[in-house]
Amino acid sequence: MAVSAYEETVNAHYSQKDVGENILEALEKAGKDIKALTVEDLAPIEEFHIGGRKPTLELARLAELSEGMRVADVGCGIGGPARALAHYFGCEVVGVDLTEAFCTAASLLTERTGLAHKVTIRHGSALDLPLEDHSVDVVWMQHVGMNIRDKAGLFNELRRVLGPYGKLALYEVFAGPEPAEYFPVPWASGPEMSHLFSPEETQKSLRNAGFRVEVWNDVTQDATNWFRAAMEKSMKDGPPPLSRGILMGPEFPIKAANVLRNLEEDRLRVVQAILTLQ
Numbered sequence: 001m002a003v004s005a006y007e008e009t010v011n012a013h014y015s016q017k018d019v020g021e022n023i024l025e026a027l028e029k030a031g032k033d034i035k036a037l038t039v040e041d042l043a044p045i046e047e048f049h050i051g052g053r054k055p056t057l058e059l060a061r062l063a064e065l066s067e068g069m070r071v072a073d074v075g076c077g078i079g080g081p082a083r084a085l086a087h088y089f090g091c092e093v094v095g096v097d098l099t100e101a102f103c104t105a106a107s108l109l110t111e112r113t114g115l116a117h118k119v120t121i122r123h124g125s126a127l128d129l130p131l132e133d134h135s136v137d138v139v140w141m142q143h144v145g146m147n148i149r150d151k152a153g154l155f156n157e158l159r160r161v162l163g164p165y166g167k168l169a170l171y172e173v174f175a176g177p178e179p180a181e182y183f184p185v186p187w188a189s190g191p192e193m194s195h196l197f198s199p200e201e202t203q204k205s206l207r208n209a210g211f212r213v214e215v216w217n218d219v220t221q222d223a224t225n226w227f228r229a230a231m232e233k234s235m236k237d238g239p240p241p242l243s244r245g246i247l248m249g250p251e252f253p254i255k256a257a258n259v260l261r262n263l264e265e266d267r268l269r270v271v272q273a274i275l276t277l278q
Contacts, residue, residue, distance in 0.1 A: 007125060010147050011099050013189060020105035022246050030241045037112040039087045044242040046080025049143040050223045050270060055171050056081045062215055062274050063138055063169040065089040072136040072161055074126050075144030079106030086118035096124045127153050131161045142171040146187045149195045155209035168211060168275040174199045176267045182258035186248055199269055206275060215274040223270040224263040231260055
């Protein structure tokens, strides 16, 4: 897969050594049977977005996912949402991620949860998906667009792989009224890696790519409340045994604190949305 210099930078930002093995080690220390894992065993760490498992299930219900639907999880990370959609809704999911270390971990964890017959992981770019035209019923994206400068290219590529009655399900972070100032954050070491559009700009770009908004819910306050509660709990009780620091390294507490500060100062918006083709 050919990648640009910028994509190499993004890949390096997310890459951690031995991600899958480190997760298995943490799970074993927590008393889990690492040879027969469940999606619930992995829930505290595998949903790498604000709110964890809850917003994944909410978005799936909004998208009216059902047994046998084919879903492309773009920016799938270590495969948490992909496995959740397969387990809870019976979907056939192909996860695509730019970070090879995440793909390797995702495949390992999918095997250990017994979901490899439902979930396939592929290494690839959101701007050049390794999928055929019109080959999926739903394109799924959670906290991915912040790293992608070419929004028009992204949305055109998502449209390409959707079938004629397909849906685009988004749970994304956008620019707030004030510019995001506090870095690093989980998706960017500095502003040069953070490409946030406002919700209004994003809707315009989506319409230009041929999408129609069916649901557009601003859930910023819920996201802020969740983040604040998670940070307060961590400060009181210490980091949980299955911390997202396994994915993001020792700077994760600083990155998380900066997300909360950006949210509290109206510098970020969090939206869940369902779109169909015009």
